Amino acid sequence: MKRIQLFFLASMLAATACQSDQDYDATGTFEATEIIVSAENNGKLFFLNAEEGRILKQGEEVGVIDTVQLHLKKLQLTASRKSVDSQRPDIRKQIAATKEQIATAERERLRVRKLLEANAANRKQLDDWDSQLAVLNRQLEAQLSTLHNSTASLNEQSSSVAIQVAQIEDQLKKCHILSPIDGTILAKYAEPGELASVGKPLFKIADMQHVFLRAYVTSTQLEKIKIGAKAKVFADFGDKQRKEYEGTVSWIADEAEFTPKTILTDDERANQVYAVKIAVRNDGVIKLGMYGEVKF
Numbered sequence: 001m002k003r004i005q006l007f008f009l010a011s012m013l014a015a016t017a018c019q020s021d022q023d024y025d026a027t028g029t030f031e032a033t034e035i036i037v038s039a040e041n042n043g044k045l046f047f048l049n050a051e052e053g054r055i056l057k058q059g060e061e062v063g064v065i066d067t068v069q070l071h072l073k074k075l076q077l078t079a080s081r082k083s084v085d086s087q088r089p090d091i092r093k094q095i096a097a098t099k100e101q102i103a104t105a106e107r108e109r110l111r112v113r114k115l116l117e118a119n120a121a122n123r124k125q126l127d128d129w130d131s132q133l134a135v136l137n138r139q140l141e142a143q144l145s146t147l148h149n150s151t152a153s154l155n156e157q158s159s160s161v162a163i164q165v166a167q168i169e170d171q172l173k174k175c176h177i178l179s180p181i182d183g184t185i186l187a188k189y190a191e192p193g194e195l196a197s198v199g200k201p202l203f204k205i206a207d208m209q210h211v212f213l214r215a216y217v218t219s220t221q222l223e224k225i226k227i228g229a230k231a232k233v234f235a236d237f238g239d240k241q242r243k244e245y246e247g248t249v250s251w252i253a254d255e256a257e258f259t260p261k262t263i264l265t266d267d268e269r270a271n272q273v274y275a276v277k278i279a280v281r282n283d284g285v286i287k288l289g290m291y292g293e294v295k296f
Contacts, residue, residue, distance in 0.1 A: 023293075024295050025295055027216075027292065028291075028292060028293075029214060029290065030235070030286050030287070031211065031288055032206040032208055032212065033206060033210075033212075034204055034206040035206065036203075037203055037205060038200055039190075039197060039198060039199065039200045040198060041196070043065040043066035043067070043175065044066040044195055045065060045066075045190060045192050045193060045195075048063035048203075049062055050203035052185055052187060052188055055185075056182070057179065058180065058182050060179045062178065062179055063176075063192075063202065065175040066175070070171055074165060077168065081161040081165065084158045085158055088155075088158075089151060091148070095143050102133065105129060105136055109129035109130065179205060182209075185203050185204070186206055187204040188202075189201040206288070208288075210282065211282045211286055211288070212250065213277070213278045213280060214275060215275070215292075217273060217276055218273055219272075222274050224296060225252065225296055227251070229296065230247070231296050232247070232295040233247035233293070234292055234293045234294070234295075249276060249277070249278055249296075250277050250278065252276050253274045256274055257273065258272055258273075278294055
């Protein structure tokens with residue numbers, strides 16, 4: 001009987017010791033926001049300097065897709081627009097002769113009217129000039145209508161060509177492959193000389209200076225965890241080698257999920273847990289997929 005009691009006491013002491021040795025609340029793995037950069041145009045890859053491990057700045061050029069055909073099309077459209085613009089009529093010059101005729105007719109009408117008032121001309125002469133002025137004014141209106149319609153049509157053609165030029169310029173811009181963020185290239189999916197197509201993955205990049213520990217906590221632990229709260233994060237290098245970092249809770253899952261097989265929680269009997277992300281500033285030591293622990 002004494003042996004049984006001693007064994008039970010030893011077991012309790014061992015369990016208590018294990019709980020005291022555990023200086024973390026949850027475990028998980030480190031991850032980062034990864035972006036897969038894909039081709040935005042079709043053509044041959046002239047070059048793609050996207051070797052794994054290369055550090056890039058946001059907006060830095062990584063590669064170029066063949067732009068020859070697009071440049072030629074732009075030149076063609078530019079020439080077409082100049083041709084359309086050259087056909088645009090000079091309305092003032094086109095109606096100058098008619099307006100001069102109207103001015104002459106008005107002067108003659110005024111002269112005849114004065115003669116009529118002095119009884120030096122007859123009414124028919126004045127009526128003739130009134131008729132001629134009416135004809136000239138209708139002629140001017142018809143000219144202006146024709147010229148305005150022609151100008152409007154040419155303006156539409158010019159605008160249409162301008163839109164096509166803008167589209168080509170946008171495509172030319174997209175032929176230059178740029179880094180979307182400051183980050184490190186994780187994987188390369190294409191090589192220079194290959195044909196790129198819209199949507200084809202070229203490389204994967206991630207911001208390795210700002211990583212996250214994705215850990216899993218029970219509903220009981222969730223009560224004391226808030227977004228923005230500080231936490232101690234430990235990067236686990238194996239062989240009991242750990243490094244401590246300051247972390248900040250940046251995300252808490254809205255729904256519970258079944259405990260991943262590779263993850264330990266404070267209560268190993270819990271069937272469902274909540275995922276949380278703790279943001280950590282990486283000093284270059286933390287690698288993606290590395291195990292870590294967190295103490296809230």
